[in-house]
Amino acid sequence: MAQTKTEPVAERPANLTQFEFLALNSALNLADGHARQHLTPGQVRIVDELPALWAESVKSPVEEVEDAAHRAFLELLGQHGYRTLAGQVLSCYSSSVAMEILARSLVTVSDSILLLHPTFDNIPDILSGVGLRLVPLEETRLHEADLDPAVLRSVGCVFVTTPNNPTGRVLPPDRLRALAAQCAETDTVLALDTSFRGFEPASHYDHYAILDESGCRWVVIEDTGKLWPTLELKVGWLISAPNVGLPLADIHSDILLGVSPLVLSMIRRFAEDAAGGGLAELHRFIAANRRTLQEGLAGVPGVAFPYPGSRTSVELVDVGDRPALEVWSALRQRNVFTLPCQQFHWATPVEGEHRLRLALARPPAAIAAGTKALRHVLLGD
Template sequence: MTVPHREAGVRLSTANLTELEIRAERVGLNLADGHARQPLTPGQEKIVDRLPELFHTARRAVVPDLDREAQVTYLSVLGQHTALTEAKILSCYSSSVAMEIFARALFAAGLRRVGLIHPTFDNIPDILRGVGLGLRAVPEHVLHRADTAVLPDLDALFITTPNNPTGGVLDEPALAQWAAWCAAHNVVLALDTSFRAFDPRAQYDHYRVLADSGVEWVVIEDTGKVFPSLDLKVGFLAYATGGRLPLWRIYTDILLGVSPMILCLVTALAREGAGGGFAALHQTIARHRAGLHAALPQPTYGRWPDPGNRISVERLALPPGLDAGRVSDDLRARDVHVLPCGNFHWADRAEGAGHLRIALSRPEKDLHAGAEVIRDYLAAASAG
C-alpha cells in the first residue's frame, strides 16, 4: 500500500517537529529526525549477530544487575564517573518518558516556574507546558555567558547541552556558575545531555560539578541519538537524592522498568563505543558535515551558523527572503524531508523562520542525494 505524503485534514503549519519526523519515516529521503540511522560499524554488526545470545542472557540474569551494568558502562565511557556514586538513576524507555516524569515531579512539588533554554527541540516545552508548568525563555547565549543577573524568579532552570539544534555546549565554568546560582536561589537545575556522546567537550564530569555545588539537580541521558539500533534504546533519569521532587514515586506510576534485553544491548554497544566505536562515530559525523557544507557552499546557498557544532544535526541559515516552512514543504514535495526551525524557537517562532535543520546520522549516499535536491531547489529559488 502506498502511504500518502500528507494525512487528510492535517495542516503542516500546525504540526510539531515529531509529526514532521513521523512523516519523514514513510516516504522519501529522511534527513529530518535526529535519531541514529547511520550504518552499523563492524563492531556493532557483530553485536547484532549476537542478539539471540543477548536475549537468553537477559532471560537468565537478575534485572537490577543488568540495569546497573548498563548505567555504569554507558556513563563511564562518557566521563560521568560521579554519577555512579552520587546519583539515583532510573532507566526509562526514552528521554521523552524521563522528561514526562521530571515535569510531573516539578508540578507535584509545587515548582511551576521553569526557565528553559531557547531555542531547543519543541517536545521539551510541550511536555513541560502539558503538565501545567509556566515557561520563561532563557536565550542560549545568556546561558553560555553565565549571565545570571538577567534571569527572572524561577523554581527550575532547564538547559539542553549539547543543544539541539545548535550543538552549543555549556562548558564546565559556566555549569559551575549556574549550579552555584541555582543552589543560592533554591532553584532545581536540570540538564538534558542526550547528544553528549557526539562531543568530547560535553564529556567532562557534569555530576561532579553538580554534586560539589550543593544544588538540587536532575540529568536526562539518552542512548537513542547515538547507537543505530532501530530505536532500541534507554533513557536515564539521574538525580540527587534528598530533594523535593517525587521522581521515584512518579516513575513507579508509569514504569516497572525497561527490557533487560535492551539493557544488555546498550551495555554491549557502549563497550564497543569505548573500544573505538565512539571515535568512529565522531569521524563519520564530521565527514558527513563536511560533505554537506561542500555540497551547499556559503554564501551561495545560505550560511552555516554553528561553526562549533559537532552533534548529528546541522542548521542551514537560508538565503534572505526564503521562509523555512515553505522551503521544507517544497522539499517534502521533492521527497526530501528536513525540519524548519520555527518550532525550535518555541517562544518566538519567527526567530527560526529562516533556518532548516538537516540530520547527519544517515548513510552517506542518502545525505549526498538529499543535499543535491536542496542545492537544486535553492539555485532555482535564487534564479527566480
C-alpha cells in the first residue's frame, strides 16, 4: 500500500470524523457531508437579515421561536403529523448531540440495540460508547421482509438511518408501517435518523403520521446541518412519542438549556426560502454535481457507482481492485480529501475496503477538480 510523506497509512485516523477533520482546510474537501457550496442569492439575503433576526429573537418568547423553526423545517419536508406532539420536540446543537441524548436514555432501560449496517460510524461509536451492545441489521434484510420477532424482543431498540448514509436508500412507507407495527407488538423502541431527508423526495412522506398510528414507542432525529451552507450554525431535533418511556427530557437538560434563538430564526428563514423554490434548486444543484462526478469517471476500469438511485448529497464510488485507503492516500498527496468506506461497515469493515464516499454539496469547480484528480489517481497518471 502506498505511503504518504506526512502520515503512514498505518497511522490513519481512528474514525470517519477524524478523516473529515484532516480535510477542513483544503479547498478540495470532498470528505464531510456538511453543506459547503456557495450561498444562493436568496440565502445571501437571509444572511443580510441577521441583524433584524437578532432583534426579533431578543423580543420573542423562546417557545415561539422554536415552534416557528421546527414547523417551517418539518412541514417543508412533508412531516405534518409532528404537530400532535406538543412538548415532545427537543432542540439540540446538532444531530450528534441528539444521538448522545438518545443513547444515554436507551442504556437506562436496555443493554442492546439492533443497528442498521452499514451506516456512518459515529452512530455505532456513540451507542456503544454508553455501553450498548450492537446487533447488526443488514440494509438488504431491512428492505426485504419483516424482522425476526425473537431478535426484536432481544433488543431494546431498532435504529434505522433513512435515507441512509452512505447508500442513500430510503425506508419506504410500507416498510416503515410494517416495522413500526412489529415494534409495537414487541414493545421495542423504533429510532430513526433522518438527517439526509431533505435531499430525497421519496422520504418526504409523513413519517410521524405512520409512527403515531402504529402505537409503537418511537424517536426521530432531525437535522438541518446537511442542507444549507450555514457555517455549522444548525439544529438537531429529538422528537419522540408521548409513550416513549425514555428519560429524554431529563438527559437533554443535563447537557444543554437550549439552542440559540438566533440560529432557530435563521433556520426558519432558510426553510421558508427552500419552500419557495430553494429546495428544488438544491436538488438540481446536487444532481448536476453527481453527473459531473459520474461522467468524469466514465471509462475508468473497475469504477462503479453501487447505488445509482441515490439523491443524497454524497456518492459512493467503487474504485475496483485498489484498496480505498491507498486511493485516499494518493488523493491526499494532491490535497484532495474523500472518505474511505471501511468504517461505514462498522461490523464488517472489509465490505467497504474498495469504496470511497465523496461529498457533493460543494462548489461545482471543486467537484470537477476532485473528479479529475481521482481519475488521474485511478488511471495511474
